[in-house]
Amino acid sequence: MSLRRYHAARWDEPLIHQIGAPGRRGQHFPLADSTGLVPAGLQRTSPPDLPELSEPEVLNHFLRLSQETMGMIGVSLFGTCTMKYNPRVGEQAARRLAGVHPAQPAETMQGMLAAVHGLDLMLRSLSGMDRFTFQAAGGADAAWTQAVITRAFHAARGQRQQRTKIITSLQSHPCNPATAATAGFEVITLPLGENGYPSLDMLKAALGPDTAALMINNPDDMGVYNPEIMEWVRLVKQAGALAFYDHANFNGVMTKIRARDLGFDACMFMLHKTFGVSKGGGGPAVGAYGCTAELAPFMPGPLVVEDSGTYRLETPPQQAAKVREYLGNLQQVFKAYAWTQAMGAEGLAEASDLSVLLNNYMEKRLLTLRGVTRSHPEQTSPRLEMTRYSLGILFEDTGVSAVDVQNRMADFGIDAFWLSHEPWIVPQPFTPEAGEMWSREDIDYWIDVLAHVIDEAYRDPERVRSAPHNQVVAKLSDRDINDPANWATTWAAWQRKQG
Known part of the structure; x- marks a missing residue:
């Protein structure tokens, strides 16, 4: 066994506010006009405290910082997050959105809407669901979407006061119980059985007329697939509850199983995991949420609709709650669309x-x-x-x-x-x-x-x-990391803490 020699670059690099000099510019901007568009009460009385550097200084500064970055640059086998290669074709596709404003008329962005609708159709094929929204910015947002749709669905049937509990398991992603609790549900967490997943008897004991939904991922974060999942879903539906499939761990089963074929009412896919989209620093991400036609009226809008080759936006009639502005992190949707089209x-x-x-x-x-x-x-x-x-x-x-x-x-x-x-x-x-x-x-x-x-x-x-x-x-010392006196996220806070 021969291990490669490695040593990270080490720079004594100051903060960007501590380098440069007054008057240096990498870009010249026109002076603000005096059209009166900005009310006098909102106009600055002093210039912002921004660093002044030339373009090469900025480039070199961030290059040195990138060389000091520990992580996500070597062999990264980051389980449950499917850290895969992000192809350049996706970046090229996303750059086409640079000049698009989300509030402009639909007829002026037909190509963009066609791509969004195209990914919607591909994910319908992979899941069996009837409609997708890409508004949710990550898995927790998608789980929250399910929680509020569950709430609205039962309320529309006069059962909101009765259906108060959501069932999940010890190995489900934490966003499932967290969002269910935030939406006002009582969470029932099933322990793991001897086979690595909760037994049917555990599920039966938890189900009742007060059950609102099952929220679960399969395979779970240990890689264990529950072979009894179809019976799980049948029992949940028999109890009058909804079944949500957290597909964060979809990579190993894509094209092999479809959520709807297993009986689920809704599912979500992580575009920033399975579908070739970059994942880092908590975002930007997309938790693509899909559901059956029965739940579609409660989805957050706007959604893209195709009529005879023309695309328009519509908001579902019983929209439960918006979880993001406009269509969400649309540049990530474009990357996933390019990746999925290229893969076939x-x-x-x-x-x-x-x-x-x-x-x-x-x-x-x-x-x-x-x-x-x-x-x-x-x-x-x-x-x-x-x-x-x-x-x-x-x-x-x-x-x-x-x-x-x-x-x-x-x-x-x-x-x-x-x-x-x-x-x-x-x-x-x-x-x-x-x-x-x-x-x-x-x-x-x-x-x-x-x-x-x-x-x-x-x-x-x-x-x-x-x-x-x-x-x-x-x-590093955990004490320093957790002590607010020793870190700052803005230049102003750093100056204040350093005196």
Whole structure:
């Protein structure tokens, strides 16, 4: 095993407000006119406190900062988030939106609306749903959309006061119980059974005339697929409730299953995960929300409608609640449209196959490493696009935690792996996901680095616990990160805190 030498760039880079000089310009703007369009009470009395730099100074400053960025630049197997390659064709497509204003007449942006409608149709094909909205800015927004539509749907039938509970599971994404609670529902969280998912008996015990909906992801964040899901949905519908499919972990099952075929009333897709759209820093993202014709009247508008080759916008008659302005993060929709068109049905199926294949290839190697175990080892069925592993034995033997291993792997140009959503039901978890884009060589290198760090943990645990050593910064103190006196998000706040 030969690991590549790596050391991150390290710059003593000041804040942008601390460089440059008065009078330097990278762009000359015309002076503000005196047309009176801005009321006198809203006009500035002093110029804004902005840095003054030439264009090369700005470029070099941000180039140096990018070189100091730790993460998302190496081999990134960030499980549950499907960190895949974002093709340049999507960026080119998104640039076409630069001159479009969302409030301009529909007849002047027919091409844009055609693309939005085109992605809507493709996602209908993949899910079996009757309509999609792209207004939701991420998975939590899509789950919130489901929660408010659930509320409106039962209210329209005079059952809002009766239907007060939403069922989810311990391994569902946290946005499902969180949004349900925010919408005023009582959340029933089912524990996991011996097979890695809640049993039918658990579900039956939770269902009743007060059940409003089931909100669940499948496969879950451990890569476990519930083979009884059709019976789950049948029982939920029999109880008069709605069934929502959180498709955040869609990569391993795309083109293999359709939410509507399983009986679900609605589902959501993460465009910034499965559909080739960039994901970073919490956004911009899109949680594409689709539902049946029965729920469509409650969807947030505007929606794109096609009439004889012409596209227009309409707002559903019983719109439950808007979750974003206009059509949402439309540039991300364009990227997903370009990616899905380029892949085609055969490409999507192949990507899904490769995702499952690489995950199970990784599992065979990872389970040979000392101190590594798999969640629910007694469940022998293949995991899908990811598997939850544990470094619990390593921690017991050496005191080296999963976070310590993360930090040390970064010293070899490997991005930090994903741990687990809280609560940690698997001790010292890590959840790598290869997806379809990484080569076998990349996967092998990632595992080789992990193997090296584990070996190092048994030989020299302090070396791992004190990592990173080859990065821009050393290990940071949690106290400083959580102390508002030591950080600031704006220049004005920094000046105020630094005196």
